[in-house]
Amino acid sequence: MGIHSITVTVNGAKERLDVPSNMTLLQMLRDKLGLTGTKNGCSAGECGACTVLVDGEPVNSCLMLAVEADGRQVTTVEGLAHDGQLSALQEAIIEHNAVQCGFCTPGMLISAHALLERAPRPTEQQIREALVGNLCRCTGYLRIIEAVQTAAKKGGA
Amino acid sequence: MLARPALPSFDYVRANNPDEVVRLLQEHGAAAKLLMGGTDLFVRMRDGVIRPQIVVDVKHLPGMRAIEYDEGAGLTVGAAVTMNQLARHPQVQTHYPLLAEAANSVASYQVRNRATLGGNLCNASPAADTAPAVLVLEGRLVLHNPQGEREVAARDFFTGPGQTAMRENEFLKAVRLPPPPEGSAGKYLKLGRNKVGDLSIVGVAVFAFPDGTKPSGYVFRIGLASVAPVPLRAWEAEEVLATHSPGEETFALAAEKAMEAATPIDDVRASAAYRKVMVRALTRRGLERVWEALE
Amino acid sequence: MAELTSNPVGKNTPRVDAYEKVTGTAIFTDDLPFGPGLYYGRLVRSPHAHALIKSIDISKALEVPGVKAVVTGQDFDTRIGLYLVDRPVFAKDRVRYVGDPVAGVVATSEDIAEEAAKLVEVEYEELPAVFDPVEAAQPDAPLLHPDLGEYKVANFIFPEPGTNISEHFRLRKGDVEAAWPRCAAIVEDTFRLPHIQHVPLEPHVAVALWEPSNQVTLWTSSQSPFAQRDLIAQSMGIPHGNLRVISPYVGGGFGGKAGVSMEVYAVAMARAVKGHPVKLRMTREEEFIGTTVRQALVAHTKIGCDAEGNLLAMETEYYFSGGAYNDYGVNIVRAAGYSCTGPYYIPNVKGDSYCVYTNMPIGSAMRGFGMPEIHWGIEQIMDQLAEKIGMDPAEFRRRNCVKTGDIILTGMKMPAIDLVACIDKVTKAINWGKKEPPSAPHKKRGKGIAIMWKAPAMPPNPGSSAIVRFNEDATVNVEIGAQELGQGAFTVVAQMAAEVLGVPYEWVRVSAPVDTKYSPYEWQTVASRITWSTGNAVKAAAEDARQQILALVAKHWNEDPANLDIKDGIVISYKSEREQPLKDMVIYGLPNENFEGWKGGPIVGHGKFMPTYVTNLDFETGQGPRAVVHYTVGAQAVDLEVDTETGQVEILKIASAYDVGKAINPDLVLAQIEGGAVHGMSSAFEALKFDERGRPLNPNLVDYRIATAADAPREIHGDIVETPLEDGPWGARGVGEHVMVQTAPAIANAIYNAIGVRFNDLPLSAEKIFMALQ
Numbered sequence A: 001m002g003i004h005s006i007t008v009t010v011n012g013a014k015e016r017l018d019v020p021s022n023m024t025l026l027q028m029l030r031d032k033l034g035l036t037g038t039k040n041g042c043s044a045g046e047c048g049a050c051t052v053l054v055d056g057e058p059v060n061s062c063l064m065l066a067v068e069a070d071g072r073q074v075t076t077v078e079g080l081a082h083d084g085q086l087s088a089l090q091e092a093i094i095e096h097n098a099v100q101c102g103f104c105t106p107g108m109l110i111s112a113h114a115l116l117e118r119a120p121r122p123t124e125q126q127i128r129e130a131l132v133g134n135l136c137r138c139t140g141y142l143r144i145i146e147a148v149q150t151a152a153k154k155g156g157a
Numbered sequence B: 001m002l003a004r005p006a007l008p009s010f011d012y013v014r015a016n017n018p019d020e021v022v023r024l025l026q027e028h029g030a031a032a033k034l035l036m037g038g039t040d041l042f043v044r045m046r047d048g049v050i051r052p053q054i055v056v057d058v059k060h061l062p063g064m065r066a067i068e069y070d071e072g073a074g075l076t077v078g079a080a081v082t083m084n085q086l087a088r089h090p091q092v093q094t095h096y097p098l099l100a101e102a103a104n105s106v107a108s109y110q111v112r113n114r115a116t117l118g119g120n121l122c123n124a125s126p127a128a129d130t131a132p133a134v135l136v137l138e139g140r141l142v143l144h145n146p147q148g149e150r151e152v153a154a155r156d157f158f159t160g161p162g163q164t165a166m167r168e169n170e171f172l173k174a175v176r177l178p179p180p181p182e183g184s185a186g187k188y189l190k191l192g193r194n195k196v197g198d199l200s201i202v203g204v205a206v207f208a209f210p211d212g213t214k215p216s217g218y219v220f221r222i223g224l225a226s227v228a229p230v231p232l233r234a235w236e237a238e239e240v241l242a243t244h245s246p247g248e249e250t251f252a253l254a255a256e257k258a259m260e261a262a263t264p265i266d267d268v269r270a271s272a273a274y275r276k277v278m279v280r281a282l283t284r285r286g287l288e289r290v291w292e293a294l295e
Numbered sequence C: 001m002a003e004l005t006s007n008p009v010g011k012n013t014p015r016v017d018a019y020e021k022v023t024g025t026a027i028f029t030d031d032l033p034f035g036p037g038l039y040y041g042r043l044v045r046s047p048h049a050h051a052l053i054k055s056i057d058i059s060k061a062l063e064v065p066g067v068k069a070v071v072t073g074q075d076f077d078t079r080i081g082l083y084l085v086d087r088p089v090f091a092k093d094r095v096r097y098v099g100d101p102v103a104g105v106v107a108t109s110e111d112i113a114e115e116a117a118k119l120v121e122v123e124y125e126e127l128p129a130v131f132d133p134v135e136a137a138q139p140d141a142p143l144l145h146p147d148l149g150e151y152k153v154a155n156f157i158f159p160e161p162g163t164n165i166s167e168h169f170r171l172r173k174g175d176v177e178a179a180w181p182r183c184a185a186i187v188e189d190t191f192r193l194p195h196i197q198h199v200p201l202e203p204h205v206a207v208a209l210w211e212p213s214n215q216v217t218l219w220t221s222s223q224s225p226f227a228q229r230d231l232i233a234q235s236m237g238i239p240h241g242n243l244r245v246i247s248p249y250v251g252g253g254f255g256g257k258a259g260v261s262m263e264v265y266a267v268a269m270a271r272a273v274k275g276h277p278v279k280l281r282m283t284r285e286e287e288f289i290g291t292t293v294r295q296a297l298v299a300h301t302k303i304g305c306d307a308e309g310n311l312l313a314m315e316t317e318y319y320f321s322g323g324a325y326n327d328y329g330v331n332i333v334r335a336a337g338y339s340c341t342g343p344y345y346i347p348n349v350k351g352d353s354y355c356v357y358t359n360m361p362i363g364s365a366m367r368g369f370g371m372p373e374i375h376w377g378i379e380q381i382m383d384q385l386a387e388k389i390g391m392d393p394a395e396f397r398r399r400n401c402v403k404t405g406d407i408i409l410t411g412m413k414m415p416a417i418d419l420v421a422c423i424d425k426v427t428k429a430i431n432w433g434k435k436e437p438p439s440a441p442h443k444k445r446g447k448g449i450a451i452m453w454k455a456p457a458m459p460p461n462p463g464s465s466a467i468v469r470f471n472e473d474a475t476v477n478v479e480i481g482a483q484e485l486g487q488g489a490f491t492v493v494a495q496m497a498a499e500v501l502g503v504p505y506e507w508v509r510v511s512a513p514v515d516t517k518y519s520p521y522e523w524q525t526v527a528s529r530i531t532w533s534t535g536n537a538v539k540a541a542a543e544d545a546r547q548q549i550l551a552l553v554a555k556h557w558n559e560d561p562a563n564l565d566i567k568d569g570i571v572i573s574y575k576s577e578r579e580q581p582l583k584d585m586v587i588y589g590l591p592n593e594n595f596e597g598w599k600g601g602p603i604v605g606h607g608k609f610m611p612t613y614v615t616n617l618d619f620e621t622g623q624g625p626r627a628v629v630h631y632t633v634g635a636q637a638v639d640l641e642v643d644t645e646t647g648q649v650e651i652l653k654i655a656s657a658y659d660v661g662k663a664i665n666p667d668l669v670l671a672q673i674e675g676g677a678v679h680g681m682s683s684a685f686e687a688l689k690f691d692e693r694g695r696p697l698n699p700n701l702v703d704y705r706i707a708t709a710a711d712a713p714r715e716i717h718g719d720i721v722e723t724p725l726e727d728g729p730w731g732a733r734g735v736g737e738h739v740m741v742q743t744a745p746a747i748a749n750a751i752y753n754a755i756g757v758r759f760n761d762l763p764l765s766a767e768k769i770f771m772a773l774q
Ligand SMILES: Cc1cc2nc3c(=O)[nH]c(=O)nc-3n(C[C@H](O)[C@H](O)[C@H](O)COP(=O)(O)OP(=O)(O)OC[C@H]3O[C@@H](n4cnc5c(N)ncnc54)[C@H](O)[C@@H]3O)c2cc1C
Pocket: A044, A045, A046, B033, B034, B035, B036, B037, B038, B039, B040, B041, B042, B043, B058, B079, B105, B106, B107, B108, B111, B114, B115, B116, B117, B118, B119, B120, B121, B122, B123, B127, B128, B129, B130, B166, B170, B171, B172, B173, B197, B198, B199, B200
């Protein structure tokens, strides 16, 4: 099986990695870079726990190959806070008690972050539709939706 | 029986020109699979349905991710254009809102960032959500092959579940849609188990525009997904709408005909019987909505 | 400086685990690093629902480069189980469901293990299978466990050897036959629920290391680290002290990670490759059929009332489909038996609750533990009775629901609760009695109500313990063996400790991960018992530490400890108005005058709690002085619309109210109530489906759909009622499971209100509703 030498920027840091053809971006982040914030809930594009930003847009990292990330910018949940300062969205999730077990939270944050980037003042329906690919079994979603609204009011992601 | 934990081994090749793709297809036959967004390919590989030795990434070929609109020629969508790219493209929104609506109905936002129009059509699932729209917009699929290019009408493209008119040494380069007729309107209605994001139990696209040559004064086209081995047009229903003046009764009759055109199966998502009556319900609803927009 | 919170009990303090969870730094089991020596396991599973194993050939698998071991049932002469020890570690002579593990392959990568697993050749001889619990309970049904009589079993579980019945609970109260003629209205019907799955976002994962010295460590995503230690130690013959279970954060449990399921396979495989940790993780597909599911149920129920609407009699038979192994499931069925009336006072009751082996996935604990299953029928019958005698369904429930001091079905006196207040709250929140217009002509709108009860279902004596330790700066570490599943356990124990110790909430840390080597004992994080039981232990531990501090300072000041208090981390005297900060003294103690010696030392408080008053119940009648520790009660009301052209249901609003005794953290209670309402709503539309040979048709998220952000109701209203529980910390009782128990029947009652059709069987698919309308 082919091994590919790739260069990828992850949370602002440039990385050089050798990845086998069948390695997913999710496996690369977790197993090669130790960025275990991004979760695997299904390996099939259904649950959204693996959602990361690639060139600013959310994708299911379980359905993308690591080699496809060559030359691109990847942002994971670990890249949302800066110098220990939480993003408005992270703060809002805490404030609304919109996290329980926390397994969906990294992917949820990434999807919501991307939404606020493209639609800074989303409607409730827009928020719901933007989060359809992120399953949560614990919270019932409403607090997450409210948290996104709060972050939007405070000026974005 | 159950899916594997991860993808089986294969060799990834990033294709840089169309001839390389053709060569790889000829060389490896069924052992080579083409990759665009991978949202069907990787799922099927993990499920153990297919096990290619070589995966050829074709989305970086020239033109594959371009959307071009020309008033005379219509729309050309590169095969690897993603659903989100399509749904938010201003000219697609203006001139082909039905296509944007169908693209937007697929899966979730993050899947739509990878899922492509071409992949949806090439995968040829009966449930492909963009197929009914491409059918009623009378799209043509541009196939690249060793001889150059050929075009196949969408209506001739789907030949069975997962089967298309593409030959072994061909691949999809683009989808062409003719310019939208004056005064047209369209609607895609999808019934799933969740409100948003599920695969279709039934998908119905309705597209219509005024046409003085028809007895009814209108052309209506109806495309159906998830209710037959292939996505299809409801020709008899369209005939009813061409010959009867638009209104409640005609719509009911056309919906009945659309239902008759459906030959669904029972599966884990729904029974054939329910699917059939839902074709009728969604067709009528679609006709009413489109008619409102036309008036 | 962040604000400090004094006296946090009853306040909405922020979750202690939130920062880690929003930054991706919270560690779950699959996130732990093990280095290059890590091996991976994969299981070989039965393709048949019921078959004899004729032979297993592992030779081809062993030849695969990278394969380190292949283990089968031949390697383990042992079974495992919580209440009924009925599950072989690998199927030995017989497989009992599609997915039953017959072998485990250990290799250097998951991929190699997967490939090699396909090369294990198993020869089967198929046997007739049985899937329906009523059929399986018949004398001539194919027998799943011919050796049932030899299995070890808890003294309150009663299997019937020679049949598929693994538990039969009998409840006999009053005289039902004499009561029926006095009824003005009787409803009798059969209700069915399919198997559903917990669908935690984190699939099961376990890593086991069996060291050459026979020390064994198991890292798992578990609600029950101690129960796992106990059961695996017993089953695998490991001294308890040699087995260490470490459990980091759990990515959702809902009962599915209670007891032992796949974890024992990791340990079994690790034994074959001593010195190497072995990781076993379930794919989402395996999670559906290879861990546990909620049991399916067939309920035949008959209930009658008089013309004034007083319930007089109930007769019911519950046939639970326990699946292939019922080690945990038997107690669900027992709980369904001793709570078989639902939250109602009924003077005459005859109940029979059966757990029946079927060739289905393993039925086990799931949020509600038998209660969502039995309330599905009961709560619909109550509506029908109310309609028959012309009474409002909410009023009917107010009249008949259990009240403080009632002698309930088992003969136990009902501890203090206020279910009527819950009904009042939800009817108000939903505008009960007001018919509201649908949003479109082809839609119909309706409202429904349902109430519930649930007791923690467990052995009579499950214990909790806690340790409270101070650090030099007077910050506090609370050590518990209870687990944080997302419900907020760590947060409420921190609140309780701070409250008792008189330190700000922000000074308290909860030691994690739970580690059986260091954490104090906890039975299991199940049954909504942690706030109550562990809470009591934490409170006791903090009180112990507090007494040590006050005694020391009192001695130092030569004052009566009764005059001292601790406020914001400072010991104060109400008499002398002296002050002594806790900082330093809680570790180093206090010097005597002129430093002529020292007194005190590091402060460590211990506490425990175990209910001591629960009694066994009579085998013939289910009667006894104290069946359970207590009940939590609640009500829900639903407002919805049905699309008559498609059968689709849209839930507009769910209003819930629960009597939690005391809300230690009100916002966390509301978070449970909201999350549970959506879980309950989703469960009404879920079903695992099987073909006629017992093979699963939808073991994946493509075709097993759960509610998404778009499906969640527009509004969820939550109310908290607080009738203190006698032996609860600050009066608190649990509320984790209750929040979804009655949602499905509340929805069914609202659908009936909207379209006039009743559904006896879940799920409430759009197709079923549409077809019923034709
Ligand atoms: C979670 C999830 C939800 C989904 N929901 C929906 C839904 O609601 N509606 C829906 O319609 N679909 C859905 N899908 C399916 C899928 O996303 C779509 O069909 C998508 O459009 C496929 O595009 P792709 O680019 O990912 O295709 P790929 O997976 O890359 O390719 C699809 C197939 O086409 C072949 N192929 C690729 N490129 C070419 C080419 N240029 N020429 C010829 N053959 C080619 C591949 O070999 C493969 O067989 C879902 C998928 C997932 C994972």
